[in-house]
Every structure is written in structure tokens, then in C-alpha cells.
Amino acid sequence: MTNLDNIVSLCKRRGFIFNGSEVYGGMAGTWDFGPLGVSLKRKIMQEWWHYWVEKRPDIYGVDAAIIMNPKTWEASGHTATFSDPLIECKECHQRFRADHLDESLSEKVTTEEITEADIKCPNCGKSNWGDVKQFNMMFATHVGATTDDKSLAYLRPETAQGIFTNYKNVIDSIYPDLPFGLAQQGKAFRNEISPRDFIFRTREFEQMEIEYFVTPDTWKKHFKELLKDCHDFLENVIGLPREMIHDEEVAPEDRAHYSDRTIDIEFDYPIGREELMGIAYRTDFDLQNIQRASSKNMEYRDKNTGQSFIPHVIEPSFGVERLMMAVLTAAYTEDEIDGNKRVLLKLPEHLAPYRFCVSPLLKNKPELVEKAKEVYDILKAKYHNVTWDDSGNIGKRYRKQDEIGTPKCVVIDFDTLNNNTVTVRDRDTTEQERIEITEL
Numbered sequence: 504m505t506n507l508d509n510i511v512s513l514c515k516r517r518g519f520i521f522n523g524s525e526v527y528g529g530m531a532g533t534w535d536f537g538p539l540g541v542s543l544k545r546k547i548m549q550e551w552w553h554y555w556v557e558k559r560p561d562i563y564g565v566d567a568a569i570i571m572n573p574k575t576w577e578a579s580g581h582t583a584t585f586s587d588p589l590i591e592c593k594e595c596h597q598r599f600r601a602d603h604l605d606e607s608l609s610e611k612v613t614t615e616e617i618t619e620a621d622i623k624c625p626n627c628g629k630s631n632w633g634d635v636k637q638f639n640m641m642f643a644t645h646v647g648a649t650t651d652d653k654s655l656a657y658l659r660p661e662t663a664q665g666i667f668t669n670y671k672n673v674i675d676s677i678y679p680d681l682p683f684g685l686a687q688q689g690k691a692f693r694n695e696i697s698p699r700d701f702i703f704r705t706r707e708f709e710q711m712e713i714e715y716f717v718t719p720d721t722w723k724k725h726f727k728e729l730l731k732d733c734h735d736f737l738e739n740v741i742g743l744p745r746e747m748i749h750d751e752e753v754a755p756e757d758r759a760h761y762s763d764r765t766i767d768i769e770f771d772y773p774i775g776r777e778e779l780m781g782i783a784y785r786t787d788f789d790l791q792n793i794q795r796a797s798s799k800n801m802e803y804r805d806k807n808t809g810q811s812f813i814p815h816v817i818e819p820s821f822g823v824e825r826l827m828m829a830v831l832t833a834a835y836t837e838d839e840i841d842g843n844k845r846v847l848l849k850l851p852e853h854l855a856p857y858r859f860c861v862s863p864l865l866k867n868k869p870e871l872v873e874k875a876k877e878v879y880d881i882l883k884a885k886y887h888n889v890t891w892d893d894s895g896n897i898g899k900r901y902r903k904q905d906e907i908g909t910p911k912c913v914v915i916d917f918d919t920l921n922n923n924t925v926t927v928r929d930r931d932t933t934e935q936e937r938i939e940i941t942e943l
């Protein structure tokens with residue numbers, strides 16, 4: 504497997520991902536997507552929406568506001584418990600996420616443990632630590648023209664609550680039968696103490712979450728089915744290699760405060776085996792909390808039995824950037840062609856930013872350029888994701904398209920003018936074949 508630097512560097516030089524606000528010296532924990540990156544990202548998100556919402560009879564979409572009533576975060580437990588352990592070095596006054604100082608430390612690390620393990624400050628090398636404090640990761644903001652306690656609000660730290668708060672609206676408006684799911688894609692924000700590892704841990708990111716509502720005694724069955732669907736999506740829709748994906752049962756003491764069972768689906772990233780996504784059984788925790796905090800009835804009335812109860816919830820939760828980083832990791836390949844090192848992205852055809860690149864063999868022959876434009880127009884009308892490239896020589900164009908992940912390069916040469924055939928060159932094998940334009 505390649506190292507992360509190679510992926511970061513390819514992403515920058517080919518227009519996938521840039522440092523956020525780079526022109527002003529950057530903004531820690533933010534990344535911007537360039538033309539190729541946004542294309543790949545959107546395709547991943549569209550595949551997800553198609554697989555989970557459009558193709559299924561039982562999952563519906565919602566799209567809630569990012570800034571929600573702050574009562575949301577009190578009821579969900581985020582105001583009280585959504586925090587990371589923060590520690591300050593008393594020598595250089597740098598602050599660190601305490602549990603990330605050393606691999607041996609757990610999330611519930613104390614100052615005593617850090618002192619006992621003789622952990623040195625990564626900045627100044629001394630070991631004179633302050634107390635571990637809990638740092639709330641929600642981004643605060645103020646709504647309206649005043650900045651007091653009453654105007655305080657937060658950028659959502661997860662999309663899930665935007666689903667739960669609309670659960671009642673949905674059952675009162677479209678009356679879905681249980682089990683049913685609500686899905687949402689959108690931005691979430693976490694004030695990470697130390698964002699790191701490219702787009703793996705960022706302060707602003709995109710989630711794709713499903714809350715799947717079930718009758719309480721059936722949760723095990725649905726958990727199993729949804730887990731299977733998650734694998735189906737990752738392996739057969741997104742095309743991640745099975746052997747790079749691992750299920751990790753999360754121990755009770757490591758689970759989020761709301762969960763009675765969680766499986767992390769991990770992936771072999773260049774930074775090691777890390778969480779790609781999670782599936783959690785959230786019980787009726789969220790709906791109970793909302794019922795308590797809002798005094799609204801969150802019960803579901805079964806049309807057949809007439810029974811009323813609060814449904815339980817299973818949540819498959821995906822991070823777009825983590826999925827994208829997995830796709831890039833699996834696709835990044837180095838090989839050798841005629842003694843020359845080559846870098847390519849073996850992206851699945853349906854995720855590649857461009858399916859075809861069309862170019863004239865020579866840029867300075869008007870008859871070739873004209874014919875190539877004709878072919879380009881035909882393919883562009885048919886497939887949309889088609890690019891034009893007449894820069895440099897043909898070898899350089901191939902290298903560039905290989906790095907972007909374009910599966911096929913179509914080249915128009917003098918034979919094309921005589922017999923209407925073109926050369927189609929395959930990204931993975933570099934083999935070329937001659938085919939009729941009409942067969943493209």
C-alpha cells in the first residue's frame with residue numbers, strides 16, 4: 504500500500520483536494536474539493552442516495568437545517584457529554600488531545616496516567632502537564648443580532664438529530680409502516696482539538712446517515728440485515744476490496760453514550776486500520792429524550808394491532824470523506840510501463856470523474872482536431888463525463904488521465920479520417936484497440 508503523502512500530493516496536483524483557504528495560509532482542519540474531487544465526491548453521494556433511498560421501498564429522505572434549536576443538543580446529551588479530553592503543556596502552553604498523546608492511552612485518560620507513563624510534550628519535549636479537561640466539540644455561534652445566552656446556538660455535530668426531530672412530522676404526514684428508515688446527507692461540524700490525516704479527521708465534514716425505526720423486539724434481525732446491506736454497498740456498489748474491510752464489535756465501555764450495540768466497519772487506510780463507518784443500535788434513547796424534552800408524543804401506533812410504542816432505532820452512519828479516502832486508497836496504484844514508473848487511479852468506471860478522454864493525435868493538424876471535436880461532442884452528449892485533452896504529447900496525456908483515473912482514452916489520428924475508426928486505450932492494461940466510432 505502507498506503512503507498517505509502520495510495520495511495527498513496526487514490529489515493536489517490533479518485538482519481533487521486542496522488545503523482549505525490555502526491562498527490565505529490555510530485553515531486547520533478544512534479541505535476544499537477541486538473539479539475532480541467534487542466529481543468523485545458527488546458520485547459517491549449519489550450512489551449512496553440511489554442505493555439506500557431511491558432503490559428501497561422502506562427508506563425516505565429528509566434534509567434538515569444545520570443550525571437547530573439548541574434544545575436538540577441538550578436532549579441528545581451533546582451539550583453535557585460530547586467532549587474530548589484536552590491537556591495543556593505547562594511549559595510551552597500548547598494544547599493536545601490527551602488520549603492521542605500516546606497509543607497506549609484510552610479516551611478516559613487522566614493526568615496521573617500521563618505523568619506515570621512519562622509522556623513528553625510533542626512540541627517542547629518536557630513533561631509538565633496540566634489537568635485533563637473535557638473540551639466540548641460543538642461549534643458555537645449566535646443567531647440574530649444579539650450575542651447573549653439566549654442567541655447561543657450550535658452548528659450540528661451530526662446529521663442524526665435532524666432526522667430524529669423530524670420523525671413525528673414524517674409519521675404524521677406520510678404514515679410509513681414500520682420498519683422504515685429516514686436518510687439524510689449533509690455537513691456536520693466538530694471542533695476537533697487536533698484534526699489530522701488529510702480528510703480523515705476534519706472540523707467540517709459530510710455525513711450520510713440513516714435512522715431505521717423498528718419494533719423493539721426485532722432490532723437484532725434488522726441490525727444484521729442492515730450490516731449486510733452496508734457491506735453490499737461498500738463492496739459491490741463502491742467497489743472496495745473485501746479484504747480491506749473489517750468488522751469490529753465495539754466493547755460496551757467504548758460505545759457512544761446512546762448505543763447498546765455498535766459495529767465499526769474499519770478499512771485498511773495508509774494510516775493503518777481505522778474506522779470507515781459505524782452501525783449502532785440506539786435503542787429508543789433519542790425518541791425518549793425528545794418526548795421528555797418537547798412533551799410531544801413520540802409513540803408509533805401499529806395499524807394492525809392497535810398497539811402504541813416508541814420504536815427502537817438502528818443507525819448506519821457513513822462519513823463521505825472517509826469513504827472517499829478509502830476509494831482513493833484502494834484505487835491508488837503504481838506500476839511500471841516500458842521501464843517507466845507510472846501512477847494510476849484504478850477507480851471503478853462509474854466513480855471516475857471522466858469515463859472518456861478524447862484527443863487528436865496532433866494538436867496542429869486542423870483536420871484531426873475537427874474530427875476529434877466531432878467524436879467529443881457525440882460522447883459528451885451520451886455520457887456527459889467526458890473530457891478533452893490536446894495538451895503536450897500523447898504519452899503525457901495518458902499519464903495525466905491515468906492519474907485522474909479516466910478508464911478510456913480515445914485518440915483520433917489520420918486513419919480516422921479514412922475509415923472512421925479510433926484508438927481506444929485502456930487505463931489499467933495500457934492496451935490499445937482500434938474500433939469504429941459508432942461502436943464507442
Ligand SMILES: [Zn+2]
Pocket residue numbers: 592593594595596597624625626627628629
Ligand atoms: Zn510543551
